[in-house]
């Protein structure tokens with residue numbers, strides 16, 4: 170809806186009045202509708218009464234106090250406005266950002282330039298560069314060899330930005346401190362993106378100027394939405410043949426559905442790409458010198474003036490749709506000033522209503538500096554993002570954390586890494602200060618921990634510091650904890666929500682080639698599990714084999730390789746196995762008696778009830794997919810026929826049964842069990858008997874309830890040159906894939922399809938053969954669906970045969 174229509178419909182909101190200077194920026198930056206990190210709720214505006222009370226007591230401790238008693242009482246705006254001015258000045262120049270994008274978009278290449286232009290590295294080294302050094306942020310040997318990012322890497326740098334004084338207009342230099350995390354693009358390492366976005370305040374979403382929005386861009390977009398992360402978009406690779414930034418801008422608007430507009434236009438394109446025109450100030454920016462380090466400004470080239478004006482109008486129109494001040498200017502038929510446009514971009518970006526688009530070519534050393542300026546101009550400082558913890562001392566009531574160093578410390582351990590000096594724990598400090606030698610509490614375990622060493626990370630190098638203030642990111646040594654643990658000072662009792670961890674979809678059996686390597690093998694497995702929550706290990710109860718599970722073939726193969734390199738352990742692995750699931754389709758009653766009363770202490774337990782598909786499994790989502798819900802156990806006993814402690818054992822029996830389904834031994838999904846009657850024996854009943862009786866009843870009822878094997882379907886996106894479209898579609902048809910979208914560009918086409926994971930083993934080599942090595946594909950878990958009947962029969966027969974063989978032994 171355009172601004173005029175909005176005004177007519179009465180949907181325009183009133184915004185806070187703006188005045189000049191710093192204060193104006195502070196007031197208007199954070200809108201009252203800023204999203205809350207926890208539960209994705211929005212916080213209501215404070216009541217007039219509370220606002221008055223607040224104004225009367227404006228110290229940070231009282232902000233905290235008010236937030237503790239009534240977390241909805243204060244807007245983030247009120248908190249920002251009342252921060253101590255010195256603290257605000259420090260925070261205002263801090264940016265915690267991540268770089269996330271589709272595979273090979275140039276995240277690491279762009280980060281290398283950021284480090285060079287900010288003086289963090291002396292020279293630029295390329296990903297897969299001829300000098301063999303590799304980019305700073307790809308510090309692992311494997312990353313440098315493969316030219317891909319496997320682990321996210323953190324670094325920090327200072328960027329000196331020229332800002333016009335809001336009052337005098339004179340140019341002054343401001344130093345911004347940027348904590349930056351470069352994340353991997355491959356979906357197999359998606360947990361690295363999840364945990365980075367969980368703790369960052371803003372992100373740079375990179376897009377390829379030729380391909381625009383790609384499959385992983387959509388995944389990254391989903392992750393940014395999950396954690397309410399504001400973003401700017403950088404269209405990279407403007408030097409490539411076929412570069413077209415407008416395709417990327419359209420893709421963001423139409424595919425990601427975020428209002429987006431370019432704030433620059435390119436000067437030239439492909440190998441003629443020379444710089445950009447800043448549409449806000451209508452100035453040309455050129456990055457010159459041998460490595461683009463000399464930024465020169467000039468007038469907008471005459472031949473681009475009309476086009477720049479047209480795109481500037483489009484920028485203002487797009488902003489008018491998401492920002493009331495610009496909408497008002499639009500209604501008054503007044504052209505907003507450059508400062509008004511900048512303020513509006515900042516407000517709406519932080520309010521998650523808009524993303525400004527900048528462009529350049531990292532590899533050609535073009536226009537990375539203006540991207541850094543945009544990070545400072547449009548991404549939030551740590552005090553502007555609302556972060557909540559749950560207060561365990563107040564019935565898990567949400568409590569707002571305040572980015573203020575004088576308050577008690579609250580931090581989140583978001584990533585663990587083994588280093589030569591022991592376990593390194595990355596911590597985001599949300600509130601208070603973290604000091605060397607300080608004792609903090611682990612909110613999960615209740616353990617006291619002393620912080621022996623604090624460092625700031627610069628990829629694999631580190632710099633020791635004595636303390637870290639609120640809103641910053643650091644790493645600490647010698648702290649035993651799990652990924653996602655909250656640390657607090659004293660007995661605050663706060664804990665923060667952790668990140669989303671996707672379920673593994675693929676597994677394989679693994680064992681060391683030589684028995685002498687078993688201790689090292691166990692060490693490696695323990696470490697990898699601690700560091701990566703998507704890498705799981707269990708011992709198959711029936712075969713006794715160790716099974717590793719993860720997000721894809723690449724994910725598991727990287728761990729196998731790391732065992733060899735870092736732990737000198739050669740391993741034998743089985744064929745990759747799909748993580749099937751088992752479920753039921755109908756409701757079945759059961760009445761099961763476990764009775765062994767032949768002399769001595771006996772076993773007696775009777776359970777009566779029913780099993781059925783869970784309520785969540787029944788409805789279908791709009792695309793027609795069945796969403797299989799979590800398993801559910803319930804007791805509806807009246808009259809005490811089964812004692813409470815035995816019911817607890819029944820629940821345990823149910824949960825254990827769900828771990829190894831009766832058909833294949835894979836996990837059960839979407840199954841509910843209700844026990845509503847039973848019987849107990851005075852002497853022979855026990856928890857053990859009830860647990861076993863439940864497990865036996867489960868097995869019988871499951872088999873009777875039309876059980877089904879579910880297989881993971883993967884959203885697969887393939888891009889290849891147009892001449893191979895027939896071959897690729899043929900490959901997909903052979904795999905009974907369901908094609909959901911096809912897009913044909915000038916040179917390349919992209920097909921999106923749901924394919925069964927089982928049918929995708931070995932796909933990469935077949936795609937290579939079918940496209941002369943020019944095709945690329947990505948695969949991401951989509952949902953579970955019933956496996957074809959023939960496959961179900963084969964899998965069940967195989968599982969039965971294996972069981973029979975094991976029983977013979």
Ligand SMILES: Nc1nc2c(ncn2[C@@H]2O[C@H](COP(=O)(O)OP(=O)(O)OP(=O)(O)O)[C@@H](O)[C@H]2O)c(=O)[nH]1
Nearest residue numbers: 272273274275276277278317318354406530531532
């Ligand atoms: N033509 C061109 N190539 C680029 C540009 N930026 C990066 N590349 C190339 O694209 C490839 C991938 O670059 P990376 O920086 O590793 O991309 P990435 O997004 O970090 O990759 P992953 O983390 O593995 O997903 C490398 O060969 C780069 O040299 C650019 O601006 N122009």
